[in-house]
Amino acid sequence: MSDFVNSFMEMVRAKNPAQPEFIQAVQEVIESLAPVMDRHPEYKEMKLLERMVIPERIIIFRVPWLDDDGTPQVNTGYRIEFNSAIGPYKGGLRFHPTVDLGILKFLGFEQVYKNSLTTLPMGGGKGGSDFDPKGKSDNEVMKFCQSFMSELFRHLGPNTDIPAGDIGVGGREIGYMFGTYKKLANEFTGVFTGKGRSWGGSLIRPEATGYGATYFAREMLKTRNDSLEGKICTVSGSGNVAQFCTEKVTQLGGKVVTLSDSSGSIHDPDGIDAKKLAFVMDLKNVKRGRIKEYADKYGCEYLEGKRPWGVKCDCAFPSATQNEIDANDAKALLDNGCFVVSEGANMPSTPDAVELFLKAGILFGPGKAANAGGVATSGLEMSQNSIRLSWTREEVDEKLDGIMVAIHDQCVSAMNEYDLKGNYVAGANIAGFKKVADAMIAQGLV
Numbered sequence: 001m002s003d004f005v006n007s008f009m010e011m012v013r014a015k016n017p018a019q020p021e022f023i024q025a026v027q028e029v030i031e032s033l034a035p036v037m038d039r040h041p042e043y044k045e046m047k048l049l050e051r052m053v054i055p056e057r058i059i060i061f062r063v064p065w066l067d068d069d070g071t072p073q074v075n076t077g078y079r080i081e082f083n084s085a086i087g088p089y090k091g092g093l094r095f096h097p098t099v100d101l102g103i104l105k106f107l108g109f110e111q112v113y114k115n116s117l118t119t120l121p122m123g124g125g126k127g128g129s130d131f132d133p134k135g136k137s138d139n140e141v142m143k144f145c146q147s148f149m150s151e152l153f154r155h156l157g158p159n160t161d162i163p164a165g166d167i168g169v170g171g172r173e174i175g176y177m178f179g180t181y182k183k184l185a186n187e188f189t190g191v192f193t194g195k196g197r198s199w200g201g202s203l204i205r206p207e208a209t210g211y212g213a214t215y216f217a218r219e220m221l222k223t224r225n226d227s228l229e230g231k232i233c234t235v236s237g238s239g240n241v242a243q244f245c246t247e248k249v250t251q252l253g254g255k256v257v258t259l260s261d262s263s264g265s266i267h268d269p270d271g272i273d274a275k276k277l278a279f280v281m282d283l284k285n286v287k288r289g290r291i292k293e294y295a296d297k298y299g300c301e302y303l304e305g306k307r308p309w310g311v312k313c314d315c316a317f318p319s320a321t322q323n324e325i326d327a328n329d330a331k332a333l334l335d336n337g338c339f340v341v342s343e344g345a346n347m348p349s350t351p352d353a354v355e356l357f358l359k360a361g362i363l364f365g366p367g368k369a370a371n372a373g374g375v376a377t378s379g380l381e382m383s384q385n386s387i388r389l390s391w392t393r394e395e396v397d398e399k400l401d402g403i404m405v406a407i408h409d410q411c412v413s414a415m416n417e418y419d420l421k422g423n424y425v426a427g428a429n430i431a432g433f434k435k436v437a438d439a440m441i442a443q444g445l446v
């Protein structure tokens with residue numbers, strides 16, 4: 001590691017104690033940027049990186065609510081408004097018991113470069129709460145969302161900060177939060193993305209992250225004159241991203257053989273076809289059950305407490321959460337012949353796992369690029385809200401596909417420019433960074 005990276009990271013570690021995920025995310029970007037900083041002394045002179053690792057604003061607030069027994073409960077709410085150099089803050093809200101400042105700073109930091117890669121004018125932000133929607137009634141989820149928004153609403157606006165969903169925040173939660181925003185702000189505006197179809201949402205937004213990660217894998221495969229046709233694929237998670245990744249991989253001729261949740265994984269060697277996927281969608285989105293019920297229904301293997309990376313595959317689509325592929329998982333994937341990893345989740349591979357993938361020379365698409373289809377389609381939802389028109393399913397899907405191709409092309413150009421062929425991690429970081437950096441320089445010290 002260069003002296004520059006070492007001393008910079010020492011400063012970041014000292015200033016952000018007990019935030020390992022944030023430090024991990026920053027380190028990856030800074031390592032990729034070392035050659036850029038050598039070529040552009042003006043970035044160093046303007047203290048760009050020092051500025052970029054500090055969010056423009058962090059809002060932390062109390063969220064009190066009453067459960068169904070009438071007992072008071074309280075959670076912590078957050079919004080990290082990380083960087084608005086190229087557009088208003090944009091990024092999802094996560095409701096999960098593991099949410100804390102460090103997790104949201106890692107997600108917000110990643111979001112800045114991801115949004116820049118989409119080619120659309122969006123800054124980066126992220127937020128959420130340590131509230132766990134799992135096991136709560138609809139009424140409790142609604143009360144929590146209303147209390148959360150009674151503070152957050154004053155910091156949002158269609159030209160200021162526009163949240164969306166993430167882990168634990170789907171259509172139901174966005175509905176409750178948008179309703180509260182509308183009431184308090186007294187205006188119907190595109191202040192959330194991922195809205196329902198009849199109240200300003202975009203077709204294809206629910207599908208976009210999973211579809212996008214699949215399109216990105218298709219583009220990587222194309223560079224080797226290959227395709228998803230006939231490929232055995234493992235997918236982790238069984239939420240929004242995993243479901244639509246499974247759908248698109250299947251449509252493009254691949255066979256998805258695994259899904260998972262935080263309790264374990266299912267392995268169905270016959271493949272999860274459209275009918276079985278409909279069962280999963282009903283199980284997860286309506287009944288809110290566990291993935292084990294899939295194994296019970298279809299009589300396939302259930303791997304209790306295990307992630308799916310020991311299952312033989314050609315392509316893997318981690319789509320659950322951060323750090324879900326460690327070095328052992330990466331070794332297992334490589335030993336089993338996996339040669340494509342397209343990250344649907346944010347930072348699902350640990351640094352050791354990424355190093356193994358890069359050393360092995362496989363097609364490794366980092367989340368910042370591979371899962372950017374979600375926020376890109378959120379950008380398309382914002383455009384439709386602004387012009388008060390809605391595009392058809394085909395129109396949005398075509399635009400999403402075009403954006404994923406453009407993201408892939410930008411990664412490849414940056415890799416070629418810096419002689420880092422095959423390293424999509426560096427390609428994505430460099431391409432995402434340069435646009436934000438140049439905008440920050442143009443706007444002066446703000």
Ligand code: NDP
Pocket residue numbers: 165166167168169170209237238239240241242260261262263319320321322344345346371372374375
């Ligand atoms: P969902 O809440 O819809 O699904 C999350 C899935 O991951 C569930 O199956 C969940 O299982 C599992 N999971 C969550 N936490 C853990 C954990 N600690 N260990 C094991 N499994 C876990 O979320 P999404 O599908 O929206 O998000 C998945 C990933 O994709 C996240 O990393 C998110 O940041 C990223 N992402 C999402 C985007 C979107 O548009 N939704 C956009 C870009 C990235 P269980 O139900 O048991 O908790």
